[in-house]
Amino acid sequence: MARYARIKNTGKPKVVIIGGGFAGLELVKSLGHADVQVILIDKQNYHTFQPLMYQVATAAIDAESIMHPFRKVFEDQQNFFFRLAEVECVNTQEQLVETNIGLIRYDYLVIATGATTNYFGDKQMEQNALSMKSVEDANCLRNTILGNFENSLQLDDHEQLNSLMDYVIVGGGPTGVELAGALSELRKHVFPKDYPELDFKSMDIHLIQSGGELLKGMSKEASLKSQQFLEEMGVQIWLNRRVKSYDGYTVTLDNGETLISRTLIWAAGVTGNPVQGLKPESLLKGNRLQVDAYNRVVGYENVFAIGDIAAMVTPENQQGHPMLAQPAMQQGELLGKNLVRLFKGETLQPFVYKDQGSMATIGRNKAVADLKLFKKELKSQGFFAWLIWMFIHLVSIIGFRNRLAVMTNWCWNYFTYNSGNRLIVGKKQENIPITETISHKAVI
């Protein structure tokens, strides 16, 4: 028996959006004054500002500063309705979304479900590695790091100590680079103050990258400089190396070399997070939905996809746009305008990606930035890039309150060399109980 979720019927066309990430959020905003009923469905009641998640994981800022409850963000938007629900599948025949709170009818459906960690089918890795796709993940990583040091105090076996104090980060993209940098800063300025009984000279941070350079999407200068910065900060970089297996203790690389670490952070790739119920032919390699220039899912009239989940494949661009915040936000904004045009019978405007550049921060006063401003390219590495990075991230955070919280924390951390609240609260990862570890000496 079909049960409908209760949502007030405003009599307006229903635009149902699945997922409140960057794309979904911009779309809701863009429909602010549209004569429609906007229904956002998300399994959380908040939007996460993902670019600063690594700072939550490294105890630099509070998790709550990068979380924005949807109801608060849109409390003044009259046409906005939110439902906390998990989507089970979509039924495009009947124009229904099936959720755990019942069926939700749509006139226009927008899939903005983003991406999830890609373990490339490696179940053992999925079970043993930590990832960075949600605030819960970030908190879990923070708890694990701090818990590792608490446990280290009870050990004197050299290998056992290394297994707790060494970190392996897989993936040399922005997340991997930023995490490696932040951990290295903590090793230098913070951890030795918290744990005077431990010797942090023996704490190693390994960054493993399958390709020949870090930050692959960025300029040669940015790649090289980020590598130099990290090496100066004592991060061990392994280029052209892949991880073959990880059992929660021994990391085996593709050339047979091994590293010992109980904490491997997997930042080596993402894959689309599609919903059930769409035609299989809409789904491309990488689990992304093929969309046309108006973000309409190929084969449908009234189903759209935006953000990471959407692949706008053209003869010139076989990959679709990069899975980043910028194209997601731009697509969300344009789709809002296009939907209004659609209702008015006007011509839709095709999506053109305006790449404003990219950047990554490595540490204190150290960042790399490739900016595209007013059709000019500006490449910067070091202090100036770091200032730009901070400025852009601060203005991007939603809400004055959270912006103030992050800014206060940054200033505090900068001047005191004593970052945030190093709390162990909630879940942490424990792959193998320390007492049960089989001592097998590492090759390296």
Place this chain on the structure above:
Amino acid sequence: MARYARIKNTGKPKVVIIGGGFAGLELVKSLGHADVQVILIDKQNYHTFQPLMYQVATAAIDAESIMHPFRKVFEDQQNFFFRLAEVECVNTQEQLVETNIGLIRYDYLVIATGATTNYFGDKQMEQNALSMKSVEDANCLRNTILGNFENSLQLDDHEQLNSLMDYVIVGGGPTGVELAGALSELRKHVFPKDYPELDFKSMDIHLIQSGGELLKGMSKEASLKSQQFLEEMGVQIWLNRRVKSYDGYTVTLDNGETLISRTLIWAAGVTGNPVQGLKPESLLKGNRLQVDAYNRVVGYENVFAIGDIAAMVTPENQQGHPMLAQPAMQQGELLGKNLVRLFKGETLQPFVYKDQGSMATIGRNKAVADLKLFKKELKSQGFFAWLIWMFIHLVSIIGFRNRLAVMTNWCWNYFTYNSGNRLIVGKKQENIPITETISHKAVI
């Protein structure tokens, strides 16, 4: 086989403190320059500023603002050692504390394990009620409240709606009064903005108090005024009533009347939280340890107890001191000084409680305060008391960073009428699945 926890041996007398609440924290501070090794054991790596926990539960401030990692608080104190561990029992014969990380030897043992919620043996209540003794509890309450409203959107049955939207708070002490007030403010200013689809006129807040007045320990004026404030704010107060039973849905009072609510908050009493292994005769009614005027546990030479767990019973005071932050902090501070005197062979100073008064805040511009300053009594209710309450709580929070965070949030909330981050993240209480509830009409 006995296994010892690894702690650097400084060769100094070992003062082992179990528990880092107000009493334990003040003791560590007080021993800052003492020629001893201070070892603090706690099952969390942070101190909690309990008086503001109800504000975390009501989404006014972030949880992290009232949590202070011990290692950070004492990072400049050379004689301080922290161990994250759970105490299993103490062995006073061998002068050992048995913990999950191994045995810890002491020369002086201080038990500062505080108090825990007292359900007076009612197992059903313990299972179904929410309590407010930890940050996890406070977070769980916040998640439950917000989750209730999300669920309410899916219901139209009147009783079912009430079961989710009505709250029952048991206990008219500071926690109960402050929670009732905060919920009432949210009902007036915040929830209707977040949930325009719900009718908050039908949200009831019940406060049940076994005695004839609220805030029993305070002056007649404070009791009456707090009651008046709460009644003006629409809180339903039940004086001289006890809860007979609660099955997660129906609250049955001692006179047979019933209330319907899925959320009952139990703030009706605390009981000592003693460690195993002490002589049974040390333990008084209420699970508190009997101590002499120097906080020495009766029957021991080198075992002390401070804070809520300690009952300094005298012919004049059969109850011991009130289980509050003030006596706990004063005992911690004095014990630190007395231990130094003990090492020097000087005469110890007996504890004399300096009651500086008590206060509770009810809402915006509304608090009650009975202060004892310079031997004068100052009673105040309303705006001035509210200012004093804020000032005293702000200066009591440890660390400039957290103080700033709380102050910023308060200012923000005051001027915008839009309190903090209303996030649902982590655990929430679900007594009975909504679909399974048996509809039985409430008497009231």
